[in-house]
Amino acid sequence: MSLLSTLIFLPLLAGVLILVMPxxxxxxxxxxxxxTIVIQIVLSAFMYMNFNADLAGVSDQNKFQLVERLPWISIDLGGLGKLQIDYFLGIDGFSMPLLVLxxxxxxxxxxxxxxxxxxxKGYFALFLLLDTAVMGVFSSLDFFLFYIFYELMLLPLYFLIGMWGGVRRExxxxxxxxxxxxxxxxxxxVIIGLYFSVTDPKTGSHTFNMLAMMDPANYTAGSIFSVVSKQMLLGVPARLLGFIVLFVAFAIKVPVVPLxxxxxxxxxxxxxPxxxxxxxxxxxxxxxxxxxxxxxxxPDAAVQSSWWLGLIGVVSILYGGLNALAQTDLKRLIAYSSVSHMGFVLLGIASVTPEGISGGMMxxxxxxxxxxxxFFLVGVLYSRVHDRQIPNFRGLALLMPKYTAFVMIGFFASLGLPGFSAFIAEAFSLIGAFTSENVNGFLPRWMAVCGSVGILLSAGYLLWTLQRMFFGETRLMGGEEWKLALTDVxxxxxxxxxxxxxxxxxLGVMPSLAFEKMNSAVLELIRLVNPQ
Incomplete structure (x- = not known):
């Protein structure tokens, strides 16, 4: 078994081992x-150290690394040709950092x-199955294989939340x-539509190969997703509709407002966990x-939609930040902060500039x-007193000084303080959005200005939470019982x-550790989306 397959399926084998153990x-x-996870870290670190940053990947199979391609499912469909699905894996500058993450x-x-x-037994088996699915998603280059891993994530997550969650877990x-x-x-x-629209240049048959789908020369003339086709579906150009459907599917995962x-x-x-x-x-x-x-x-639909994607990113940044300000549950506050912070990803990607896409990846x-x-810090607090309500805590710094130090690091890093990774990421996303108007005209500058307000909102809700929960005289809703339970980390x-x-x-001090690995892939994607 090759290195990439080992990385993917090692957790699955460990999960099966746990199931058969007494x-x-x-x-x-x-x-x-x-x-199992420690071995996985060693493997991903080895892959990172031996990754050739000069190979772009993106749409060229020859520039992907650790490529594995084997015939998997082959069915003769008679007059419709042959259904061919490959076990096709590979990594480039976009997938490599995410495998390490x-x-x-x-x-x-x-x-x-x-x-x-x-x-x-059930918990750790599902946990490791989820690990396999995620690794598979980041490594798949066959769309059908990607979809299998993508759907496979649903099963363990559904049970992990529904069986080991809180009161409203179901x-x-x-x-x-x-x-x-x-x-x-x-x-x-959309995957089915793409399959019947794309032909493999080597075999001449339809294919789920994502790299073939990226090459306009491989599209069948006159098919519903053909570059040269003017066919409309539901009053929308077919390729634009395909882009919208796939974007919504992934936007749910990001997630962006209102999904x-x-x-x-x-x-x-x-x-x-x-x-x-x-x-x-x-x-x-x-x-x-x-x-x-x-x-x-x-790429053609991405150019058409970039303004709207930037707008959705800005709305997510501001909406998530404003909602976080209104929360009294610490875990819910951090959840809404994620909506805000992930808005920077979409804003940076929508700019289609090297700075913006690099910032979105970072x-x-x-x-x-x-x-x-x-979330680990919230879990530490909840495991001790089973409460997460911000007004129920005050003066925790006196009881849990080490814990407070980690909270301060987490909060200051998340609000984008210079010296931390979030500062580099958000700065580059905003630079990309700001320069987009001059570089390609995709995003107006006011989007960058509005996005920067999200950083101020982050400082507001994080620093206010820090002040309310950790500073001042110790006052706890649970009284002396909570004081005894709130031991330090x-x-x-x-x-x-x-x-x-x-x-x-x-990553805040040495962002080149990530940027160097993804730079060639970022430039290749920009060339693909905006050849000018």
Whole structure:
């Protein structure tokens, strides 16, 4: 088995091992999961160190790395030709950083899983299945294979939220499932349309190869998604409609306003490890899908829609920030802050400038680490007193000084203080949006100005929360009982939080660690979308 397949399927094998292990060994399940994730981190670090940053990837198979392509499903359809689905994997500058991010966030999530006490066999089996699905999504170059991994994420998440979540866990799990499934069903229709529109230049048959879908020369003349076709569907050009459908499917994952309403409910009811995975990894699949599929397969529609995408990004930044200001539940506040911060991703991508797309990618990576840190911190507090209401706490710095130090790092990093990764990410996204008017005319400058207001809102709700909960004389709703329960962070929690804090600082001081790996891919995507 090659390196990329090992990275993907190692967690699946570990999950099967946990299922066959005796229930009497349940105390060992978490160590099996931990060992698996540590091996995964070693593999992804090896891939990162040996990654050739000069190879762009994007639409050229010869510039992808660790490529694996094997025939998987082949069915003769008679007069319709042959149905061919390949096991086709590969990585480029967009997928490589996200594979490393996934490995690290899964490590933090498995450390947070120490607090799970019930049905450990089912929990860790589903946890590792989710890990396999996410790695598969970031590595797939066959659209059908991508769709299988994309849908596979639904099953473990539904049960992880619905079985180990809070009081309203069933409602939150069903809402998440229905939102994602709605986008996925229509995505499948577009995939089928693309399949019958694209031919493989080598075999002459239809294909699910995403790289062939990105090359206009491979489109069948007269097909519904053909570049040369003028066919309309529902009064909309066929390619524009395909772009919109796929964008909505991925926008649900990002999530952007108004498709975001599942996120606060899912975060509030999900157990801490699942919240970490949702914020740290799952939201990034939306941004990755927009770059890898929407912009790369439909560059003409992306140019037409860029103004609207920028507007949606700005609305998400402001709406998420204003909602975060109004929250009294700490976990819900951080959930709405994710809506705001992920708006910068869409704003940067919509600018179609090197600075904007690089900033959007950096924001995905930065937010992955920092949001994981914030949700872990909320989980630490909740595990001790089972309460997250901001007004119920005051003066926590006197009781939990180490915990307060980590909260301050997480808050200052998330609001974009210079020296942290979020500052670089948001600055580049805004620079891209600001310069877009001169470079390509896609976004007006007022969008960059409005987006910058989101940084002020972040400072408002994070600093206000810090002041209310941690400073002043200690006053707790639970009185002396809570004082005894609110012990400072233990060594396991310190390790997890230190890793995330270190990465947040490292990428703020040395952003080239990420930019160098993705730069060639960013420039190639811009050339594909806007050849001028």
């Amino acid at each position: 229930s009497a060994w349940q105390s060992r399940f978490k160590y099996v999961a931990l060992g 996934t490995s690290i966030v899964m490590l933090v999530a498995v450390l947070a899983s120490w607090e799970i006490k019930t049905n450990l 409602y939150a799990a069903i809402k998440f499932f229905l939102y994602t499934l709605l986008g996925s069903v229509f995505m499948l229709l 975001h309403t599942w996120l606060p409910d899912a975060h509030v009811e999900a157990p801490t 699942v919240s970490i995975i949702l914020a740290g990894i799952l939201l990034k699949i939306g941004g990755y899908g927009i770059l890898r599929i929407c912009f790369s397969i439909f 924001q995905m990576i930065s937010h992955g680490f920092l949001s994981s840190m914030l 233990n060594p396991r929690e310190v390790i997890a939080l230190s890793v995330l804090a270190f990465l947040g600082v490292l």
